[in-house]
Amino acid sequence: MTATDLLRPLLVVAVFAVVPWLGVSNATLNFLVYMLIVALAAQGWNILGGFGGQYSFGHAAFFGTGAYATAILQVQLGVNAWVGLVCGVAAGVAVGLFVGFLSFRSGLRGSYFALVTLAFAEVFRVVANAAGFTGGAAGLLIRLEPGVATLQFADRRITCMLVLGFVGLGLVISTWLTRSRFGAHLIAVRENEQAAEALGVDPMRVKLGAIALSAALTALAGCLYAQYFLFIDATIAYGPWISVEALLAPLVGGAGTVFGPLIGALALHGLGEATKGIAGSVPGIDLVVFGVVLILVIAFLPGGLMGGLARLAGRLRTIARGRRPAVEA
Amino acid sequence: MLVAEGLTKKFSGLVAVDEVSLAVAEGSLTGLIGPNGAGKTTVFAMLAGFLHPTGGRVLLDGADLTDEPPYRRARRGIARTFQITQPFAGLSVHENIAVGAYLRHARRADAMDRAAAVAERVGLSHELDKPAAALTVAGRKRLEVARALATEPRLLLLDEVLAGLNPSEVRDMIPVLRAIRDDGVTIFMIEHIMQAVMNLCETVYVIAQGRLVAAGTPQHVCAEPQVIEAYLGHGAAARIAAGGVHARG
Numbered sequence: 001m002t003a004t005d006l007l008r009p010l011l012v013v014a015v016f017a018v019v020p021w022l023g024v025s026n027a028t029l030n031f032l033v034y035m036l037i038v039a040l041a042a043q044g045w046n047i048l049g050g051f052g053g054q055y056s057f058g059h060a061a062f063f064g065t066g067a068y069a070t071a072i073l074q075v076q077l078g079v080n081a082w083v084g085l086v087c088g089v090a091a092g093v094a095v096g097l098f099v100g101f102l103s104f105r106s107g108l109r110g111s112y113f114a115l116v117t118l119a120f121a122e123v124f125r126v127v128a129n130a131a132g133f134t135g136g137a138a139g140l141l142i143r144l145e146p147g148v149a150t151l152q153f154a155d156r157r158i159t160c161m162l163v164l165g166f167v168g169l170g171l172v173i174s175t176w177l178t179r180s181r182f183g184a185h186l187i188a189v190r191e192n193e194q195a196a197e198a199l200g201v202d203p204m205r206v207k208l209g210a211i212a213l214s215a216a217l218t219a220l221a222g223c224l225y226a227q228y229f230l231f232i233d234a235t236i237a238y239g240p241w242i243s244v245e246a247l248l249a250p251l252v253g254g255a256g257t258v259f260g261p262l263i264g265a266l267a268l269h270g271l272g273e274a275t276k277g278i279a280g281s282v283p284g285i286d287l288v289v290f291g292v293v294l295i296l297v298i299a300f301l302p303g304g305l306m307g308g309l310a311r312l313a314g315r316l317r318t319i320a321r322g323r324r325p326a327v328e329a
Numbered sequence: 330m331l332v333a334e335g336l337t338k339k340f341s342g343l344v345a346v347d348e349v350s351l352a353v354a355e356g357s358l359t360g361l362i363g364p365n366g367a368g369k370t371t372v373f374a375m376l377a378g379f380l381h382p383t384g385g386r387v388l389l390d391g392a393d394l395t396d397e398p399p400y401r402r403a404r405r406g407i408a409r410t411f412q413i414t415q416p417f418a419g420l421s422v423h424e425n426i427a428v429g430a431y432l433r434h435a436r437r438a439d440a441m442d443r444a445a446a447v448a449e450r451v452g453l454s455h456e457l458d459k460p461a462a463a464l465t466v467a468g469r470k471r472l473e474v475a476r477a478l479a480t481e482p483r484l485l486l487l488d489e490v491l492a493g494l495n496p497s498e499v500r501d502m503i504p505v506l507r508a509i510r511d512d513g514v515t516i517f518m519i520e521h522i523m524q525a526v527m528n529l530c531e532t533v534y535v536i537a538q539g540r541l542v543a544a545g546t547p548q549h550v551c552a553e554p555q556v557i558e559a560y561l562g563h564g565a566a567a568r569i570a571a572g573g574v575h576a577r578g
Contacts, residue, residue, distance in 0.1 A: 001437075181431045181440070188428045191417035198377065198411070199480055200403035200432040 001179045009171035012259065016164055020157040029156040033228060035269045036163040037221050041242060042249035042261035043170035044218030049247060050255035051177050052210040053190030055110070058117030059218050059246040061099065061124050062092040064237030066219030067226040071140045072133060074150075081151040085223045092219020093212045095124075100211035104204055118243070125238035139233030142226060151227045163224055167262060170217050174258040186210050187256070218246060248290060252297050254306025263305050268293060330355040330390060330515055331376065331407075331484055337384035338371050345371045347539040348385070353484070353517045358510045360530035360547070361519045364560055368539040369519045370412055373488050376517075377409040378402045389484070403432065408482035410473035412489045412519070416461035422448065423457040425472055429479030447479045451505055467498045471505075478509065485509065487518040491525050503528060523551075535559065 016036075020029055041063055049055045069091040070084035079087075103116045128134045135141075146154040153159045177183030185206045188196035193203050222242075226232050245265075250256075253264025271293060272286030279285050301308045331353040338346040346368040353359045361369050374380040376387055378399035387394045394402055399409075408429075417425050426444035427437075434440040448454045451471045456464065464472060470490050477485055487506070491499050503525055510516050520526050526533060527547045535543040535550055537559035543550045550556055554566035561569075 179437050181435050181437070184424070184428050184431055184437075184440075187420065188417055191419050192415050194379070195411065195415035195417065195476075196428065197399045198379075198403060198409050198415075199429045199476060200400050201428070202398075202400045 001176050005175055005179055006172065009168060009175055009258065012171065013164060013168040017161065020160045026156060029160055031269065031273055033156060033160050033163055035265050036167050037225050038245050038249060038269065039262045039265035040163065040167050040170055041218045041221035041246040042265050043174060044214045044221065045246040046174065046250040046255060046261045047177065047217065048210050048214035050250050050260065051183065051190065052186045052207060054207060055114050056117040057114040058121030058243050060121040060238045060240060060243040061095055061117065062215040062218040063222035063242045064124055064128065065095045066092045066222030067232045067237040068128060068134055070223040071142055071226045071232055074142055075140050076133060080149055081227060085151065088223040089216050089219050092215045096211045096215025097208060100208050104207045121238055121243055125234050128238055129234035137233065139231060142230040144230060159228060166220055166224065171258060173213065178258060182209065248294060252293060252304055254304030257306040260304055260306045267305060331517065332388040333376065333385065334388065335385035336372060336375055336382050338375060338380060339383045344539055349536060349541050351534050351541065353515060355515055356513065357532060358516045358530050360526045360533040361517065362526060362533055363536040367536045369536060370488055373409060373486055373519060377407060377486055403480055406483035407486065408477035408480045409486040410477050410488055410490055414469040414473050416469055416472055418462040420461055421457065422453055422459050422461055422464065422472060425461050426475045426479045429476040432480045444479055447475050451475045451478065466493045470494065482514060484515045484517065487516060489519050489521060491520060491522050499525060
């Protein structure tokens with residue numbers, strides 16, 4: 001990976017970083033933070049699902065583990081929030097490796113892998129709902145105590161910058177995947193596992209690496225969620241909503257692309273908010289819009305918004321050159 | 330260099346490969362022929378590690394590889410191509426070959442350079458930026474060879490890389506294979522096209538119904554009665570001899 005490869009991620013982060021300082025409303029800031037947390041979880045999904053082709057329906061297992069680990073450490077043990085964050089990510093990675101080892105060792109792929117991850121997430125949800133140290137059905141409330149040590153900021157613009165920083169990290173990791181040996185191996189495994197193995201790629205190792213990295217980013221999103229909203233219960237942390245959000249954004253934005261998850265999250269939630277603004281009184285109307293958008297994207301934009309943009313750019317380039325595309329060399 | 334000892338593969342009662350022993354000499358161009366369904370590809374799959382033999386051993390320079398997975402064997406220097414081509418369809422030709430090159434080159438720039446050099450050798454340099462899915466059959470066969478070659482193997486297992494090509498494409502491909510061998514890569518190839526086998530191989534193994542029936546130079550092997558019978562049916566060798574037809578390749 002060279003410096004020029006990092007130019008585009010940095011540029012995108014810079015654009016997002018300017019917005020909060022333009023005197024926008026608190027509601028807009030709230031939207032931005034929430035959207036960026038979802039984008040971070042989606043970037044995690046994109047590593048395993050987009051680059052690696054292993055579609056998970058249960059990224060809530062990683063999101064929730066991150067959220068619960070940070071919350072429990074702070075509430076029950078009084079640990080510093082930053083330490084909680086690191087432990088949350090580590091716990092997410094551990095869960096990822098556990099789920100990955102069991103399912104990849106038994107050769108699960110496609111819908112079988114998706115179902116197993118969904119099952120794991122549901123088991124975590126049920127256990128978290130019943131256990132004592134997770135606060136059970138009442139959930140966990142993190143004490144409001146703004147400060148750098150507690151990772152809570154009275155000024156939402158600071159929170160926004162913090163989450164954006166981590167989303168930037170996600171963009172850098174995704175860019176690295178497109179420019180590195182590990183990324184090439186991961187994509188090769190997605191395209192044809194047997195052919196990859198013939199070329200010296202150990203599929204088990206590559207997939208475990210991918211699920212660890214994937215779980216780390218999604219767990220990080222869970223930690224930030226807990227620290228921002230200061231309340232979690234089993235349905236928030238391990239509920240299917242985040243599994244769906246994490247896979248919907250990359251699919252709409254462009255799975256297996258660097259910017260797909262962020263663009264997808266922005267497009268979906270932007271549209272969701274806009275609909276709520278127009279037809280505010282109808283409950284769940286934004287979810288109806290999500291469904292329609294997903295159907296439209298799958299039907300008309302395979303490769304998502306990024307794929308559509310790439311095709312549009314290609315067409316414009318050929319028009320500019322004034323000749324037909326891909327002539328035989 | 331590569332030795333197979335008594336390789337046997339049974340698929341629940343069906344003996345696909347039965348006690349096949351063979352040896353591929355370092356620096357040679359060795360062929361494996363036989364009628365359809367003889368078990369050639371099964372032998373290759375066992376040599377490359379994609380199938381575990383029911384019995385027998387695979388040795389590379391005396392080291393026992395029988396229990397090693399394919400990726401370990403690739404790291405030791407065994408590369409294979411697939412009879413049914415297996416391109417990474419979503420990637421460009423260049424990226425396809427680079428996946429092979431990454432085996433010995435960790436940096437992207439090195440791997441991509443190496444991939445471009447390999448593409449040049451097999452005649453794919455004009456198609457580097459094309460998606461692999463857009464290649465013709467001949468192009469895909471070349472891509473299989475290029476990807477395997479990019480791993481910088483010592484032994485190349487080629488499974489019917491000439492099948493499906495037209496005569497002029499076959500003529501183009503033969504010098505490419507010979508040049509690879511001349512660069513010091515040992516080649517072991519399954520082939521149906523006898524013109525190519527007679528032209529290229531120094532030693533040929535013939536299997537029929539899972540058993541090794543003959544081995545030797547192509548000229549010698551083609552005159553063997555067992556080989557003629559394997560291809561033309563029981564008693565064919567005797568009828569040809571009685572009819573005065575001189576059996577030749």
